[in-house]
Amino acid sequence: MQWWSPPLPVVLMAVVLVAAGCSSSAGTGAPGSGGDVQSTTGVAYESTGTGPMVKPTIPQTPSVPSDFGQLQCSPGAPLKTADPAPTKRSCTRVFHLTASAFEQKIANFPVQDVMVWGYNNSTPGPTLISYAGERVQIVLTDNLPVPTTVHPHGLHQPNTADGVAGISQPDPVMPGQTHTYPSFVPGHTGTFAYHSHTDGPVQELRGLDGAWIVLPRAEHSSVHVNDDYMMTLQQFNPEAVMSGMPVANKLVNGTLDVPFPGGTGDFPLSTVNGRTGDASGGPITIHKGDVVRIRIYNASQNSHSMHLHGHDEVLVAKNGHAVPPVRETTQDVAPGDFFTIDFKADNPGNWIFHCHFPHHTANAKESGYNGAPVGMTRIFHYAGSAPVPVQYFTYQGQSSMPAP
Numbered sequence: 001m002q003w004w005s006p007p008l009p010v011v012l013m014a015v016v017l018v019a020a021g022c023s024s025s026a027g028t029g030a031p032g033s034g035g036d037v038q039s040t041t042g043v044a045y046e047s048t049g050t051g052p053m054v055k056p057t058i059p060q061t062p063s064v065p066s067d068f069g070q071l072q073c074s075p076g077a078p079l080k081t082a083d084p085a086p087t088k089r090s091c092t093r094v095f096h097l098t099a100s101a102f103e104q105k106i107a108n109f110p111v112q113d114v115m116v117w118g119y120n121n122s123t124p125g126p127t128l129i130s131y132a133g134e135r136v137q138i139v140l141t142d143n144l145p146v147p148t149t150v151h152p153h154g155l156h157q158p159n160t161a162d163g164v165a166g167i168s169q170p171d172p173v174m175p176g177q178t179h180t181y182p183s184f185v186p187g188h189t190g191t192f193a194y195h196s197h198t199d200g201p202v203q204e205l206r207g208l209d210g211a212w213i214v215l216p217r218a219e220h221s222s223v224h225v226n227d228d229y230m231m232t233l234q235q236f237n238p239e240a241v242m243s244g245m246p247v248a249n250k251l252v253n254g255t256l257d258v259p260f261p262g263g264t265g266d267f268p269l270s271t272v273n274g275r276t277g278d279a280s281g282g283p284i285t286i287h288k289g290d291v292v293r294i295r296i297y298n299a300s301q302n303s304h305s306m307h308l309h310g311h312d313e314v315l316v317a318k319n320g321h322a323v324p325p326v327r328e329t330t331q332d333v334a335p336g337d338f339f340t341i342d343f344k345a346d347n348p349g350n351w352i353f354h355c356h357f358p359h360h361t362a363n364a365k366e367s368g369y370n371g372a373p374v375g376m377t378r379i380f381h382y383a384g385s386a387p388v389p390v391q392y393f394t395y396q397g398q399s400s401m402p403a404p
C-alpha cells in the first residue's frame with residue numbers, strides 16, 4: 001500500500017507532466033509509482049515512474065569536480081568506476097576528503113581570489129556520487145590549522161558516522177590526522193550533502209560543504225532527464241575570509257558578533273558552486289527539447305528565492321524525497337534545504353537562473369557588464385542561440401582587473 005495517496009488534481013498534473021516529457025520524480029513513494037525493486041536493506045534500486053528502464057543521467061556540477069570515490073570489493077581486485085558496484089559482490093565506495101585552506105577565485109569584483117576552506121581544494125567540495133544499495137565510507141584528512149569533522153547530511157548514517165564534534169564524535173579529527181568513519185548504506189536515493197559539523201559559523205561559512213547524490217541504479221523513462229545539474233548556494237564574507245579571521249570571531253556581551261559589512265545586510269559575495277555568475281567561466285549550454293534537472297542545495301545561512309526565467313520550474317523532490325510535482329516559477333530555499341526542479345527546454349535564448357533577493361542577484365552593491373547581475377546567478381544558453389556577451393564573464397567588461 002502506498003504511503004501517500006495523491007489527490008485527483010495532482011494525479012492529473014502528473015499525467016500532464018509525463019505526457020509533456022517532464023519527469024515526475026526520483027526516489028520512492030512518487031505518484032504513478034511503477035513499483036520499486038527493493039534490496040535486502042530496503043533501499044530502492046530503481047526510481048519510480050513508468051516506461052522502459054534506462055540508466056540515470058550522471059549529474060554534473062558546473063565549476064566543481066564530481067567524485068565517484070574508490071570501489072573496494074571483496075573478493076576481487078579493487079575497481080575505480082563511475083558505474084554502480086556489482087550487486088553480487090561485497091563492495092564499499094570509499095570517499096577520501098581532505099579539508100584545507102586555499103585560494104579560490106570566487107568573484108571578479110570587488111575581490112577575486114579569496115582564502116576559503118574546502119575539501120580536496122574546492123568549495124563546495126567535490127560532488128560525491130554513489131548508487132542505491134551501495135555501502136559508502138568517508139576517510140577525512142584534516143590539513144586545517146584547527147580540528148574538524150565531516151557530517152553526512154540526510155543519509156541515515158549510524159551515530160558513530162554522524163560527525164558532530166563533541167556529541168556523536170567526542171574527539172574531532174586533529175590537524176594533520178586522518179580519520180576513517182564507519183561505513184554504512186544510505187537509506188534512500190536523492191540529493192544530500194556533507195559538511196563540517198565543527199564550529200559551524202566558521203567552518204561551514206568558509207566553505208566546508210559539498211553535495212552528495214545517491215543515484216538509482218536504473219530509472220523509468222518517464223523520470224529520465226537529459227541534463228542534470230547540481231547547484232550549491234553559498235555566501236562568503238571576503239573581509240572576514242581575506243583577513244584570515246573567522247566569520248564569527250568573537251562574543252560581545254554574550255551575543256555572537258558576526259561582522260556583516262555595512263549597507264549590504266548580509267554576506268556580500270553570493271555564489272553558485274563557489275563562483276559568482278560572472279566568474280563562473282561561461283554559460284551552461286542546453287539543447288531545445290531537453291528536460292533539464294537542477295538540484296539546489298542551500299549551504300548558506302540565508303534563504304534564497306531561486307527563479308528561472310522563461311520556463312516553468314517543476315518541483316519534483318525536496319530534501320531527498322520525491323514530492324507530487326508542482327509547477328512554480330520561484331523556489332524559496334531555506335538554509336539546509338535541497339530542492340530538485342525540472343524544466344522543459346522549449347524557449348531558446350539566454351536565460352538567467354538566480355536568487356531573487358536583489359542584493360544576492362547583484363552581488364551586494366556590485367553589478368557587472370552594463371549593469372548585468374553578477375551574484376547568485378547562472379546562465380542557461382541554448383545551443384544555436386546568440387552567444388552571451390563575453391564581456392559578462394570578465395571584470396565589469398574589462399579584460400582584466402585593474403591593479404590596486
Ligand SMILES: [Cu+2]
Nearest residue numbers: 304355357360
Ligand atoms: Cu538569495
